[in-house]
Amino acid sequence: MSLTPIKQLLQSAEIGQTVTVKGWVRTKRESKNAIFIAINDGSTIHTIQAVTEPGRFSEDVIRLVTTGACVAITGTMVESQGSGQRVEVQATDIHVYGPADPDKYPLQPKKHSLEFLREIAHLRPRTNTFSAVLRIRHALAFAVHKYFNDNGFYYLHTPIITASDAEGAGEMFRVTTLDLNNLPRTEEGAIDYKQDFFGREANLTVSGQLEGELGALALSKIYTFGPTFRAENSNTTRHLAEFWMIEPEMAFYELEDNMNLAEDFLKYLVGYALENCIDDLKFLESRLIDEEKAKPQAERSPMPLLEKLRFVHENEFERVTYTEAIDILLKSKPHKEKKFQYPVGWGVDLQSEHERFLVEKHFKKPVILTNYPREIKSFYMKQDEDSSAAPGPTVRAMDVLFPGIGEIIGGSQREDNYEKLLARVHEVGIDPANIWWFLETRQFGSAPHSGFGLGFERLILFVTGMGNIRDVIPFPRTPKSADF
Template identity: 60%
Template sequence: MQRRTEIREVLGMEALGQTITVKGWVRAFRSNRFVALYDGSDFNTLQVVVDFENTPEETLKQIDFHACIAATGRLVESQGAGQTMELLAENIEILGAANPEAYSLQPKRMTMEYLREKAHFRMRTNTFSAVFRIRHGLAYAVHKFYNDRGYYYLHTPIVTGSDAEGAGEMFRVTTFEPNKAPLTEDGQVDFKQDFFGKATNLTVSGQLQGEIGALALGKIYTFGPTFRAENSNTSRHLAEFWMIEPEVAFYDIHDNMDLAEDFCKYLIDYVLLHYPDDLAFLDKRIADMEKNMPKEKRRPMGLIETLRFVAENDFERITYTEAVRTLKNSKPYKKGKFEYPVEWGEELQSEHERYLVEKKYKKPVIVRDYPAKAKAFYMRMNDQEEGVPGRTVAAMDVLFPGIGELIGGSQREERLEVLQERMDAMHVSQEELYWYLELRKFGGAPHAGFGLGFERMVQFVTGMGNIRDVIAFPRTPGNAEF
């Protein structure tokens, strides 16, 4: 049996005249003669020229859209315009027929919503195969970035016992049957009898455990699944998503911002360098889509142009207090265009963030030093600044055009007394998080870190409008299909 050659290898070799075997799926069958064969190894297809006069009728009939075939033949220079070489097939074998009458996909434009319902087939399309190749590239680049800089990849738990993380609604993990859970004397569910001997949930963040790693190994990062049981039906939320959380000893908020900016730029550069064909396709796809849109709704730059721009220019860095001042001086504010109020102490709403990123600075913006009252207990308290109405914490958000908050992070409160005070004020149990406090009691150190939403980064790099289309099997409220 002839060894199979991957199409990526074929396209990259100088092998005219060689006889090879390729295996893959039919992307197009033109003129009963030309098969565009695709095997996933490369964005591009290999043209297989079928000798239809000497190929059995039965075989010819089964060369349908997305049928799987093996083709053996000689590589020759192509006579057609779209490619330099092609395979003159001497033998075609049907490995898996694809009855077009019953098959869900068709060789034409299908909507993202439709394809989402066909998640077992959608990765076969140009768009999704490009997205998932790039997603892989980004995941690899994450590990490469940190490994090259001496970070250690730490696996933090998926099942957590502490309910003090406070990052929103959590999914409960239990082996109890619904309605059959044992009760304590006062009628509460008795989690002491549950599998772990306590109430447990799926993680919403590996940060607290990440701090343990940072204060032992110096520099760590996590990269794993994260779960939020929020009823969020938007194009940038998932119930199950992947997050990268570096945590670094001796870093302050400014080191943290430098790391975040370097990291983002590295990921973008990596994809620009290694996935030009996939990016070019996605770029064209967006341009085609926007042709029919009014000018003001189109993106100011093409996809690749945007990526280059972000990778080559410094992010804007401002404080929350400056952001509020800027917003108050903005046209939309003066014209009463903002739906939500702009006032020191109020949350920045996405309409405000979008103004800063897309209108004012026209590039990624890092906002830092947020009011303490709305932020998590572990963020480091800043000194009272002159001219600033209230206390702030050393928190930072990295805001990207189109997707909003890509990164959220902070310098952590390393001062035991300050931390304890904050925990009490925010009703976080010191007893439950005794270990977190002991990190400050014994060999504590200043440290900082952040969380980057992996799918949001994939969204930004691929230009996909909906986050459900950059993860293979999206989990959202009401949907856990596949």
């Protein structure tokens, strides 16, 4: 008997057709005249119901059909007699692949907290919430590749192990084969990395950008999509130690082109989710509405999930400079009433509370901030020729800010002038010898180019409405947590 996914059966199965359903039991309910078994195989948020009368199967079989058990049920598709489903399976054969001890199986049919589910990350994909999140995650990963392929980009695989720090922050995980109980030392007493596997210090990458730029300066338009790592000791709802980044780099793109691409890309991804994940989004929206009933009115989302997604998809993003944004914040009511936790002033790195005020309270739409102070941005960003409108020197940076998230994309036009880039490298204390290959591209056929990074988990956070980034990746890596 060929296997048909439950999603397909619910959409197209004909009455009277013999089918075999394979999946995991969500619930079993017994009455005097019938036994109802709800099965889900992960292909859809919906379950399919199998029905049989008591006594048709042996007690030994029925006893094993409990929540969490893996089963195969063959039967005839019939019109459902109950509400909530169009069809159901009149069971003629039940096979239990793997039972689940009801006294030990932790996912009983009741509401579980997200904190508890993180402790059983090996089982939480079986819940409605996490199966929905993971299906949306898959759909958007596919959409990323489709968008770039359809727009003439080439997928570039950049290194996961690297000797360079693209962000210059130093928060990197070290990669080594040295014996930590017997480290080789130089005459000065320092660790002798020349005896390590790569003959030098090596780390897990924080970004594929630097290598991505090399690809763009040959193929014109490339993108990377891979895991990145930051050893930042942060336990916030917005940070992970291991996460996925999407990083396009484009030759001959200046700041305006970069902004246009970022806006079009985000709208495409949100639109793709609305078109292809509507059942899962409706479920997550209902979940979010129930969750927010317990919150004070002031803390509730201003729009339901689907309305928020359509709003972003259909509206133009507001574009303002960092200097203009600071002026707005200084004149804002929260600043005047000292309700911001962090200070506001030209030259400060904006915090999430500032970004969300601009998006959610002032403009009430997504915002692209540009032309940040040079001192708070990375060394590779192109310096503005004329910063007369700002109190200090600025760079051609751009950040896309979303409601509920804050920064979702960070990018810039890249510095293509060798002398300026080299001077900036020295300013921030990077040894030019460590990125000689990156600098050399500015000597051999340099070109204007731009790029940005989109944190994939932050995108999933926005699209699903989940409140914690740990709940949009299958197995989160955070400080003191790498259990699965």
